[in-house]
Amino acid sequence: MFPIIDLGPFAIQTSGLSLLISLVIGFWLTGKFALNLGTAGDVIENGIFYALLAGIAAARIGFFLQNPSLFTEAPLSLISIMPTMLEPGFGVLVGGLTAFIYAQKQQIPLWPTFDTLTPLMIFLYAGTHIADLAVGDNFGLPTTFPWGIRLWNEVRHPVQLYAILLVIILLTWLIVHTRGLKFTGFLRSGILFHVILASLGGITLLTRAFVAQKNLIGRIDIPQIIALIIMVIALAAIHTLNFKRRQRIEVMISLGSNQDPAQNLANAINEIKKKFRVRLASSQYRTESVKDGYPHAPFINQVIEIETALSFSELVAQLKQIERGLGRDSKDRTSIPIDLDIITYNRDVFTDKRHQIPDPDLQNYRYIAEPLAEIAPNFRHPANGRSIQKILTSIEDKSQVIKCAEVENGPEK
Amino acid sequence: MNKKSFIIIASVITCAGLLWIILTPVLFPIHQAEVGPSAPHAGFPAPTFTLQTPDGSNISLGDYEGQPVLVFMWASWCSVCKATMPGLQQVYQSYQEDGFEILAVNATSQDNLVNALDYFQAQNYAFPMLLDQEGEVAKAYQLRALPTAILIRPDGLIHDVIIGSGLSQGYLTAALNHLLKGED
Numbered sequence: 001m002f003p004i005i006d007l008g009p010f011a012i013q014t015s016g017l018s019l020l021i022s023l024v025i026g027f028w029l030t031g032k033f034a035l036n037l038g039t040a041g042d043v044i045e046n047g048i049f050y051a052l053l054a055g056i057a058a059a060r061i062g063f064f065l066q067n068p069s070l071f072t073e074a075p076l077s078l079i080s081i082m083p084t085m086l087e088p089g090f091g092v093l094v095g096g097l098t099a100f101i102y103a104q105k106q107q108i109p110l111w112p113t114f115d116t117l118t119p120l121m122i123f124l125y126a127g128t129h130i131a132d133l134a135v136g137d138n139f140g141l142p143t144t145f146p147w148g149i150r151l152w153n154e155v156r157h158p159v160q161l162y163a164i165l166l167v168i169i170l171l172t173w174l175i176v177h178t179r180g181l182k183f184t185g186f187l188r189s190g191i192l193f194h195v196i197l198a199s200l201g202g203i204t205l206l207t208r209a210f211v212a213q214k215n216l217i218g219r220i221d222i223p224q225i226i227a228l229i230i231m232v233i234a235l236a237a238i239h240t241l242n243f244k245r246r247q248r249i250e251v252m253i254s255l256g257s258n259q260d261p262a263q264n265l266a267n268a269i270n271e272i273k274k275k276f277r278v279r280l281a282s283s284q285y286r287t288e289s290v291k292d293g294y295p296h297a298p299f300i301n302q303v304i305e306i307e308t309a310l311s312f313s314e315l316v317a318q319l320k321q322i323e324r325g326l327g328r329d330s331k332d333r334t335s336i337p338i339d340l341d342i343i344t345y346n347r348d349v350f351t352d353k354r355h356q357i358p359d360p361d362l363q364n365y366r367y368i369a370e371p372l373a374e375i376a377p378n379f380r381h382p383a384n385g386r387s388i389q390k391i392l393t394s395i396e397d398k399s400q401v402i403k404c405a406e407v408e409n410g411p412e413k
Numbered sequence: 414m415n416k417k418s419f420i421i422i423a424s425v426i427t428c429a430g431l432l433w434i435i436l437t438p439v440l441f442p443i444h445q446a447e448v449g450p451s452a453p454h455a456g457f458p459a460p461t462f463t464l465q466t467p468d469g470s471n472i473s474l475g476d477y478e479g480q481p482v483l484v485f486m487w488a489s490w491c492s493v494c495k496a497t498m499p500g501l502q503q504v505y506q507s508y509q510e511d512g513f514e515i516l517a518v519n520a521t522s523q524d525n526l527v528n529a530l531d532y533f534q535a536q537n538y539a540f541p542m543l544l545d546q547e548g549e550v551a552k553a554y555q556l557r558a559l560p561t562a563i564l565i566r567p568d569g570l571i572h573d574v575i576i577g578s579g580l581s582q583g584y585l586t587a588a589l590n591h592l593l594k595g596e597d
Contacts, residue, residue, distance in 0.1 A: 003576055004557040011558040013577060067587035073507070077583025084579035085587065136454055141441055152452035205430050209437040213456065219438040228430045235423040243416040 003135045014134035016083060022127025026120035033181045037349065038360065039116045040108045040384035047102045048120070055095025062090025108385035111190030111241075112349040118174060118196045119181065125200055126167045133160035140210045157210040166203045170196070183356070189349040189382070190241050194234040201231035247309050250279070252343040252376075253319070254303050254359075254368045256287075259337045261300035264326055268338045269304065271322045276306040282371035284404040297335075300404065303343065303371035312345050312352065343368060347382040358382050363391050366401040374403075453554040455573050459484075459565045460553035464518065464543040467530055472516065472543055474565075480512040481572075481592045483585070484563040486545070486556060487517060488524040489532045493578050494560040498538065500582040505540050508589050512567075515540035520559060522548035566592055 005012045027048060034041030063085045064070050064078055071078075077085060103113065132138045140157030142148075148155040174196065177185055184192045204227035208214075215222040253272075257264040265284060272278060281304045288298055308315055319340040326338045344358045351357070358381060362368050369392050372379055379388040414422075451458040463473040474482065485501060487494035498517070505515050519529045521544045533542045545551055554563060554574075562580045564572040572592060575584070 002557075006558075011577065063587070067583075067590060069590060070583050070587055073586050074581070074583035077581050080581050080583065082579045082581050082584070084575065084581065084584045139454075141443065152454050152457060153450040202426070202430070205433060209433065209441050212443065214443065220434060221437060224434045224437065228427075228434060231430060232427055235426065239416075239419060239423065243419065 013083075015131035018130040018134060019124075019127045022123040022130070023120075026123030026127075029119035029123070029181060030116055033119055033178075034116045036182045037112065037116055037184065038356075038358075038363075038381075038383040039112045039349070040106070040386070041116075043103070043106045043108050043385075044113060044116055047099045047106075050102055051095040051099035054098035055091040056086070058094030059086035059088055059091025062087030062094075065090075106385065107380060107387075109189075109347065109349075109380075109382055111193065112383045114193035115184055115187075115189060115191075115349075118193055119171075121196055121200065122167060122171050122174065125203075126164055126171075129160045129163045129167070133158075133164070138211055138213065141212045143210075156212070159207055159210040162210060163203055163207045166207070167200070170199050170203070183351040184349070186350065186352060188241060189347070191238055194237045194241070198231045198234035198238070201227045201234060205231065245309075246346065248307050249309065249346045251306050251308055251315065251345050252303060252372060253306060254301065254339075254341045254343050254361075254371075256299045256301045256339040256341075256367070257337060258297040258299045259335045264338045265300060265302055267326055268322060268340065269302075271325065272304070272306060275318060276308050278304055278306050280305040280375040282374045285367060285371055286402045286404055287367040288399045299336075299367065301367040301371060301401075303368060303375060305375060312342075312348075312350075312355075312357070315342065315345070316355070343372070344382055349383045364395065365397045366392070366395055366399060369395060370401045370403075453563065453571065453574060455571050457571055458569050459563065459571050460550075462550045462553060464545060464550065466541055466543060472541055474516070477514050478569060479567050480514055481567055481589060482565045483513075483515045484550075484554070484565065485515060485517050485580075486520055486551065486554070486559060486561045488520045488559050489528040490524065491559040495532065497560055497578070497580055498536065501580075501585070502536075502538055502540070504582055504585045504589070507586075508593075509539070511589075511593050513589055513593075516543055517541065518543045518545050518550050520548070520551055520556065521546045522551065523559075564588055564592075 003014055005014055005017065027045070030048075031041055031045055033039075034044055060078060066087055103110075129138075136151055138160065139151050140148075140159035142154045143157045144155070145157070147158065149158045149161075150156075175181065177187075178192075179185075187195065205224050208221055208224045208227065211221075255265055255268055257268075261284075269278065269281065282302050285301045286298055287301050310318065319342070323338055323340055328337055328339070341359060341361070342355065342357065343362050348357055359368070362372070363381065363386075369388065373388045373392055376388065380386065381388075381391060451460040453460060459474065461474050463471055463475075465471055474484070483501070485494075485498070487498065489495070501515055501517075505513065517533070517538065517540055519526075519533070519542055521529065526544070529542075543550075550556075554561065558576055560577070560580070562575045564575070564585075566572045572588060
């Protein structure tokens, strides 16, 4: 096909170039996605980088372990920069393990991180098929269809193009669904990743049928079986993540009031206790008003942890009802009898029509972070894994948050 | 989407996938051709050729049936080619007695024959130099860049095509060890 691109005096290997370009674009888009999702972009980017380095080194070492005579016959080849003498399987294994260990050490959460990696997955998949097309690997079966391409002395299915076309459709869907990689939409953390994984499995399953060089056991192509297994596992994971009935979802709620706060906060907690089990309640904190520049009375804030089986939208409706019951007028922005905001819902990361969960204010304002640190000193941000202590030290909000007297009822045991 | 419709859709997708796998060999049968057409790509029979050496004798790829052969296409203006060949010479000396042969095909149609001969003879390479005067080997092997090396298995099928600088001593040694042991 076109294994070499001649650029003046340079001859560039197209396969390496297309892999490199797809890696760079995928890496860049994943970085952008991380920024918008609030996941740990810097940790993810470092992790990819370390995984690549470790993977390439391991691929070379793996090749030497397979050919031990090289240690004596051509030991210097070990550090050769040539893109040959690589054992990809071992490289992928060690690279993946490196990323995993790094992510564990940095304590970043699994599913939101995987969601962030979806653009990179799609581009690497496309890049390998463009590389295949360039060097004529994984070529198609002979065909009489008019769109067949002449390759290796036959007119063949352009199977690499089929895969590239389908993956472009998948990428378009991802971009439309996430409004240009802005959020994961209604897809709760981890579901987006599994949708993409299932789709890539499906594309492989479909297009492998047209590939000429098979990996057969009997008459069945093994890569197709592996693709089907990956697809089924991903679908099962979507089912579990999305539909499994969860009885004890822990939810952090921030309460705030600047109108008779002592009474209103107590009333609100009583109302909440009628409907939910309140596991923990922080002290009350007096906060200068920090948002939207309206002159209004100082707020008293508190954070509680409740347990619920309600879905997110059901919970929002219940809290709104309590707010209204205590005299909240959504048009009045200066005098707030009670404000109830969901800060975290389970360990989920998602965006619905109005809410982003976890609430971005958690990382921006002391009136949420300080009480949260009191009741949950081991709290980690569900999207980026930062500890509450780290969040507190990096908050730019300079307003003073002063602890009031202990809550009357005391934190529930 | 509710739980029930998701389960239905997921089951339909899974069954369709399974059906596709089962139907693949029926819809897209592979014709196990005894010996397919030759092509310059791994897994295909190597295109055959007969070329002259500088002293006028003919060498044919077919002469080396049953032996691993490296066809190395080079030119005297190609610095990567000249950097690679001393390494080939070393591997050649170690594996010659196992039947390994190197055919250094000079892309004469793109080279200056005098320069090529001067270089090759000055280096005292032990393997033969062939002259591709009409560019027929370049055409048969779809030559895109120099050097291009084609490693051919004893059964005449191409093991690998290496374009550019990837043909290191280590790579060739490892590949020969596999080929001589009868592995892929």
